Amino acid sequence: xxxxxxxxxxxxxxxxxxxxxxxxxxxxxxxxxxxxxxxxxxxxxxxxxxxxxxxxxxxxxxxxxxxxxxxxxxxxxxxxxxxxxxxxxxxxxxxxxxxxxxxxxxxxxxxxxxxxxxxxxxxxxxxxxxxxxxxxxxxxxxxxxxxxxxxxxxxxxxxxxxxxxxxxxxxxxxxxxxxxxxxxxxxxxxxxxxxxxxxxxxxxxxxxxxxxxxxxxxxxxxxxxxxxxxxxx
Numbered sequence: 001x002x003x004x005x006x007x008x009x010x011x012x013x014x015x016x017x018x019x020x021x022x023x024x025x026x027x028x029x030x031x032x033x034x035x036x037x038x039x040x041x042x043x044x045x046x047x048x049x050x051x052x053x054x055x056x057x058x059x060x061x062x063x064x065x066x067x068x069x070x071x072x073x074x075x076x077x078x079x080x081x082x083x084x085x086x087x088x089x090x091x092x093x094x095x096x097x098x099x100x101x102x103x104x105x106x107x108x109x110x111x112x113x114x115x116x117x118x119x120x121x122x123x124x125x126x127x128x129x130x131x132x133x134x135x136x137x138x139x140x141x142x143x144x145x146x147x148x149x150x151x152x153x154x155x156x157x158x159x160x161x162x163x164x165x166x167x168x169x170x171x172x173x174x175x176x177x178x179x180x181x182x183x184x185x186x187x188x189x190x191x192x193x194x195x196x197x198x199x200x201x202x203x204x205x206x207x208x209x210x211x212x213x214x215x216x217x218x219x220x221x222x223x224x225x226x227x228x229x230x231x232x233x
Contacts (some may be wrong), residue, residue, distance in 0.1 A: 008029075012085040018115030021146035023075070026114070030147045032070035034058040035136050036143070037123055037153040037161070042173065043083045044143040045155045046180050049173050053109075053116035057123060057153075058102070060132040065099040068119070072097035075112035086111055126160040155181055 022039060027034065035058075036044065039051025058068050078086070079093040089111060102108075102119065112118045122130040139154040159177050162170040 003195055004064050015080075015111040016113050016115050018052050018054075020054050020115075022114035023112070024145050024148045024150055026075055027056065027068075028150075030067045030074070032056075032058060032067045032071055033064050033133070034068075035133060035140055035150070035153050036150045037120065037136075037158060038118070039086045039173075040145075041158050042155075043081060044145060044150075044152050045158070045177075046183070047173070047176050053118055055118045055120060057120040057133055057136065059137075060103060060121065062099065062103075062141075065102045069099050072110065072112070072117075075114055075117070077110040077112045077117065080111045080116065084124060091127055123157070123161045123190045124164040125157070126163050128164055131157070155184060169170040 024036075034056040036055070037057050038053070038055030039047075039049065040054050042049065043051065046229070058064055071195075076090070077097050078089040079096060081089060081093070082090065106121050108119045110119065113205060121131045121156075123136070125131055136157060137151065137154055139157060140151040142149050143152040144150075153178065159174065159181060162174055162177070
């Protein structure tokens with residue numbers, strides 16, 4: 001990494017520490033419907049790899065984007081942008097969270113008073129087809145984080161998005177996620193009591209809490225293999 005890139009990375013790390021409990025609580029109180037994806041989603045499936053932001057994929061309809069914008073304003077959200085310090089971003093972008101912004105944007109990376117929060121419009125499957133809230137919600141399950149029930153993306157969808165993204169950090173995360181997939185399918189070593197990450201992965205060939213209004217009118221779908229892709233930010 002060049003000095004300038006390192007400086008930019010340092011600037012992106014500025015801001016309040018990551019507080020996922022406050023983030024999910026604020027989204028819950030505002031009734032935001034979304035699917036939890038990415039590193040936090042993987043953790044709720046049992047992954048141990050740390051993450052420093054929360055990735056949410058909301059339902060993009062008028063009332064829900066209004067709720068999302070209100071939650072983001074409460075969190076004093078401002079864009080995370082290379083070359084801008086957090087103080088500069090507060091000054092220049094803190095006015096941006098609005099229903100119109102979220103309706104017309106794509107992925108947006110925010111710093112909030114509870115740390116980084118990324119808002120995704122969709123996520124890729126293994127072949128790169130973009131899946132939105134409506135395509136993902138039927139495969140989600142309920143999970144409780146900090147006393148709040150959230151809609152958790154299917155592990156298969158989280159894995160597929162990481163396979164497609166193909167970044168170094170995805171390569172590091174995938175072996176543990178593959179082991180968790182095997183556990184969910186009853187193929188892993190859970191019955192023997194061995195840690196999943198110690199089990200060899202078969203050759204795959206090829207590439208009690210408070211309830212959130214987060215899609216609870218959609219029953220959670222199966223966590224199993226997606227027949228369309230053969231198997232998510």
